Amino acid sequence: MTSQARFSRRLVLQAGAATSVLGAPGLLFAQAKPIKIGLVHPVSGGLAYSGGQGRLGCQLAIDAINAAGGIKSMGGAKLEAALGDSQSRPEVGVSEVERLHQDGVSAYVGCFSSAIALPATQAAAKYNTPFLIDVGVSDNIVNRGLKNVFRLAPGFGKCVDDAIVALGQVNGAASNVAKTAVLIHEESEFGTGTARLLAGKLPSINIQPIETIKHANPTRDFSNVALRIRSLKPDVVIMSNYQNEYVLLARTLHQQRIDVAAMFSVLGGGFNYRLVKEQPQVAQHMMDFNHWFDPKNPKALEMKRKVEATGNLFTFEVYCGWNSVMLYADALERAGTADKEKAIAALESSTWSNHFMPYGATKFVNGQNTGGTGVLLQASTTDIETVWPNQFASAKAVFPRPKLS
Incomplete structure (x- = not known):
């Protein structure tokens, strides 16, 4: 075969390949792998x-x-x-x-x-x-x-640090009415670590932790915990637990009419719109320091x-x-x-x-x-408001909460 013939044959093959690709455009523009x-x-x-x-x-x-x-x-x-x-x-x-x-x-x-x-x-x-x-x-x-x-x-280190500052400022604006706290936490890494950090930091804002109570996951009955809190008479109850236990504990304390200046939590797993929707009277005036969106x-x-x-x-x-x-x-x-x-x-x-x-x-x-931060939240019977820091606040904190009627 002459060199001219070989060249012509190559052109024919290339033309055929091009026609084949044009006839199946998916081959030419293959979709990127997911x-x-x-x-x-x-x-x-x-x-x-x-x-x-x-x-x-x-x-x-x-x-x-x-x-x-x-x-x-x-x-x-x-x-x-x-x-x-x-x-x-x-x-x-x-x-x-x-x-x-x-x-x-x-x-x-x-x-x-x-x-x-x-x-x-x-x-x-x-x-x-x-x-x-x-x-x-x-x-x-x-x-x-x-x-x-x-x-x-x-993480819980920064959240506890910021929550302590927030609680100290809110309490200070109310003439430091809260002086004692009981901490209640679930048994795993989250609750145990958060409670340990809180217990170490509370004295810096002149709130003394008088007892720390650990509970299992799951826990189906907080009646004894409520009785213990009633006997201790703390000014603040601080909770660190997941959705189910958070809601059950909050509901039990409400039903048992445990009257405190604040129901407070840090990274409370059940402090959310579901709590407000399903348990509005329980949620009212509860406070939580947590991840939240910028309401503005x-x-x-x-x-x-x-x-x-x-x-x-x-x-x-x-x-x-x-x-x-x-x-x-x-x-x-x-x-x-x-x-x-x-x-x-x-x-x-x-x-x-x-x-x-x-x-x-x-x-x-x-x-x-390093730029992430939580905010202090407070629930009403219909909504959740940001109350600290001021640049993200959508409402003013109610502290101490009104006495249960």
């Missing part, structure tokens, strides 16, 4: 309500990102939720991390419970997979030197309307999940890849500020966003 995010939440067991709310927030964020065109720097790659259920048990959380790793996830978001987050993040560290903590307040989560772990919201941010109010329009409540688990996914998506956009090392580097250098929390721009130090 990016799997493992959602590890307790959607069954004792923490199911809070875990379900966290999953809801993550899924809403994934849907919003995909509807807006996906990760544009990766050719419009879509995010895909890979669902896990820790069943409210730490060992199951670990097995779900392992299962989702086999499923090819590029990152994890979870876990709601600190007791689940501690071993789950350790398991993910073996694979250098980014793990974004939506809710999980133990500072041990980010204090172990795990380079793959990132938490946007503050139009984006927060718009999202609250959208969530409520679906029949769900805008609890902190929802927007903590939402923001964690959005933070990861921002890192992917800047990295231009889901490669784990590059995504971790992008998270480490994050200055993300497109949130609606009372935070500034994100700045991670050892995996903890």
Whole structure:
């Protein structure tokens, strides 16, 4: 065959290949591979309500990102939720991390419970997979030197410090009527660690902790605890527990007419719109220092309307999940890849500020966003208001609370 013939044959083959591609445009413009995010939440067991709310927030964020065109720097790659259920048990959380790793996830978001987050993040560290903590307040989560772990919201160390300042200022404005406190906490890492920190800090604002009471998960009856509190006659009752026990304890103290200057909590798992909706008289005047949205941010109010329009409540688990996914998506956009090392580097250098929390721009130090802060909240029979700090306040604190009639 002559060189001219070989050249002509090559042109024919190239033309045929081009015609074949044009006849199947999907081959020319292949869709970007989806990016799997493992959602590890307790959607069954004792923490199911809070875990379900966290999953809801993550899924809403994934849907919003995909509807807006996906990760544009990766050719419009879509995010895909890979669902896990820790069943409210730490060992199951670990097995779900392992299962989702086999499923090819590029990152994890979870876990709601600190007791689940501690071993789950350790398991993910073996694979250098980014793990974004939506809710999980133990500072041990980010204090172990795990380079793959990132938490946007503050942990219980900062929350207790800020809550002490807030309570001190509110009490000071009321001529320091509160002088003693009883602390009640659940038995796991969250409640035990929070209560220990509070007991050490309360004397700095001239409130003396006179007793600390631990309870099991689950607890079905707080009658004896109520009797003990009545005998101690504290000015403040401070609670640190999850949804079910939080509500049951608050209801029991209300039914037993335990009259105190304040029912106060730090990171109270059951202080939310569900409490106000289902137990309005119990909720009235209760105070909690917790994760919360900026009530003056139009984006927060718009999202609250959208969530409520679906029949769900805008609890902190929802927007903590939402923001964690959005933070990861921002890192992917800047990295231009889901490669784990590059995504971790992008998270480490994050200055993300497109949130609606009372935070500034994100700045991670050892995996903890140093700009995150909680706020002091107070419930009425119809709503929850921010009462501290002043720049985010939507109402003035009622302290001490009125005597029970």
